[in-house]
Amino acid sequence: MEIIRKLVQDIEVSYIEACNHSKKFGSSHLYISLQFPLDGFVKINTDGAARAYKAKLWGILHGLEVTWNAGYRRVILESDSLTAINVLTKQDASVREERLISHIRMWIGKDWEVQVQHTFTEGNMCADWLAIYLLNSEEQADQISFEEPPCGIFLLFMADLASVGREHVVTLSC
Numbered sequence: 436m437e438i439i440r441k442l443v444q445d446i447e448v449s450y451i452e453a454c455n456h457s458k459k460f461g462s463s464h465l466y467i468s469l470q471f472p473l474d475g476f477v478k479i480n481t482d483g484a485a486r487a488y489k490a491k492l493w494g495i496l497h498g499l500e501v502t503w504n505a506g507y508r509r510v511i512l513e514s515d516s517l518t519a520i521n522v523l524t525k526q527d528a529s530v531r532e533e534r535l536i537s538h539i540r541m542w543i544g545k546d547w548e549v550q551v552q553h554t555f556t557e558g559n560m561c562a563d564w565l566a567i568y569l570l571n572s573e574e575q576a577d578q579i580s581f582e583e584p585p586c587g588i589f590l591l592f593m594a595d596l597a598s599v600g601r602e603h604v605v606t607l608s609c
Contacts, residue, residue: 469559469595476509476550477502480559481516482566491516492535495523499542499549508547513554515563520553560591 472478479498481491495514502510514520522536543549556563568585
């Protein structure tokens with residue numbers, strides 16, 4: 436619990452600093468890096484390379500199903516779709532794709548611990564790279580497994596391991 440309090444405090448300080456910067460310059464430059472899961476957790480990171488809202492929701496559902504079937508019971512679900520995250524964490528019944536969202540909420544409500552959170556694309560560049568790689572691939576499958584990582588991902592993987600921050604420019608209204 437202390438780790439969560441510290442994380443929230445760090446986010447609040449970063450937000451205040453970003454707001455002060457935004458007031459002076461109209462935008463803020465944040466540096467985002469991969470946040471490793473807490474001990475005992477696995478992370479599902481769905482990427483928004485598919486720009487359609489419904490496709491993002493299907494990615495979340497599939498990620499939950501695969502993780503459950505693999506036997507993991509402590510999960511952090513991340514998506515770069517703030518809209519999808521907000522819909523899943525609020526009980527708004529008047530949303531598009533209500534049946535799909537209800538199905539995702541059913542999976543989240545199973546007997547396991549699922550933390551749902553937003554991340555920017557820069558928060559997991561490997562997931563972003565893989566999504567683009569698979570969109571451009573001739574592979575047509577619901578799920579693809581690699582014996583070895585594709586050759587183009589190695590440097591991104593090393594940067595994620597080293598927590599290298601990537602710039603993300605945002606305009607904040609404070």
